[in-house]
Amino acid sequence: MFSSYDFGYSWFVGYGLAIPLAVAALAGGLALRRRWPRWTIAAAAVVAIWAATGIVLINFTFGLERPLDLPTARFLPSGAGRVLDAGAGSGRAAVGVLLARPKATVTGLDLYDGYWGIEDNTPERFMANARIAGAAERADAVRGDLRAMPFRDGEFDAVISSYAIDHLRQDGVVKAIAEVARVLKPRGEFLLLIVHVNWATWLVSPHSVAHHPRQDPMRWRDVLESGGFDVEETGTRPSTLYFLARKRGGAATAAITAATS
Ligand SMILES: C[S@@+](CC[C@H](N)C(=O)[O-])C[C@H]1O[C@@H](n2cnc3c(N)ncnc32)[C@H](O)[C@@H]1O
Numbered sequence: 417m418f419s420s421y422d423f424g425y426s427w428f429v430g431y432g433l434a435i436p437l438a439v440a441a442l443a444g445g446l447a448l449r450r451r452w453p454r455w456t457i458a459a460a461a462v463v464a465i466w467a468a469t470g471i472v473l474i475n476f477t478f479g480l481e482r483p484l485d486l487p488t489a490r491f492l493p494s495g496a497g498r499v500l501d502a503g504a505g506s507g508r509a510a511v512g513v514l515l516a517r518p519k520a521t522v523t524g525l526d527l528y529d530g531y532w533g534i535e536d537n538t539p540e541r542f543m544a545n546a547r548i549a550g551a552a553e554r555a556d557a558v559r560g561d562l563r564a565m566p567f568r569d570g571e572f573d574a575v576i577s578s579y580a581i582d583h584l585r586q587d588g589v590v591k592a593i594a595e596v597a598r599v600l601k602p603r604g605e606f607l608l609l610i611v612h613v614n615w616a617t618w619l620v621s622p623h624s625v626a627h628h629p630r631q632d633p634m635r636w637r638d639v640l641e642s643g644g645f646d647v648e649e650t651g652t653r654p655s656t657l658y659f660l661a662r663k664r665g666g667a668a669t670a671a672i673t674a675a676t677s
Contacts, residue, residue, distance in 0.1 A: 424536055514554055609653075637650070
């Protein structure tokens with residue numbers, strides 16, 4: 417049912433492991449034909465099994481080309497409200513929210529400039545995926561920077577951000593989280609997902625381990641709390657660390673936002 421979505425993740429992201437798979441198959445074939453020592457055949461088999469498993473997991477089990485499965489049912493349980501997808505790209509998280517929260521509207525915000533593993537990363541691709549979900553009338557996409565969002569204070573009931581804020585430098589992370597706090601209504605929810613190197617990352621995307629330093633959950637909790645949020649839930653998913661946080665009401669948040677702007 418999800419096969420028609422096209423989130424544009426490049427061939428290399430989904431099928432890069434086909435390269436070690438092909439090399440291992442070739443080496444294994446050569447080793448068999450030339451009667452090389454048994455350990456060379458075993459090594460080629462191990463690499464081939466690892467690469468094939470990674471390809472199946474990333475594409476079919478985790479579903480790179482499927483809308484995001486929300487990691488917690490506690491995000492926007494009413495199913496309604498105005499949601500911002502911060503760093504929306506081609507709309508994986510936005511479509512996940514549109515499907516799981518049928519009375520919500522979602523605005524995608526993204527620079528839409530640069531590669532980020534997504535080919536043709538444009539508002540048009542975002543909207544095409546919202547249309548496939550049958551929810552285009554509840555979606556829109558806006559160009560803008562996470563660190564200086566083109567929205568008024570308190571416009572949104574909830575914000576989701578998947579694998580975007582963790583690509584910013586530390587000062588950018590602080591600014592983006594202050595912006596999320598600014599555009600949220602008091603007591604609004606923030607579901608933050610970041611890339612987390614765990615067993616799944618080593619299995620499906622070992623090349624990305626180098627770009628994503630191991631995350632310290634306590635550091636992210638501190639950044640959220642200093643940015644005006646209470647963290648209500650944290651958890652992990654394959655290659656993912658998530659936080660469900662709630663904006664504190666009142667003057668404290670305004671002071672923090674002013675201090676970081
Ligand atoms: C790895 S992609 C993730 C896209 C999408 N959230 C998903 O889960 O498929 C990171 C996205 O963050 C966006 N991005 C990075 N820095 C940004 C910034 N300063 N302001 C707005 N968007 C930004 C990129 O354009 C890209 O679309």
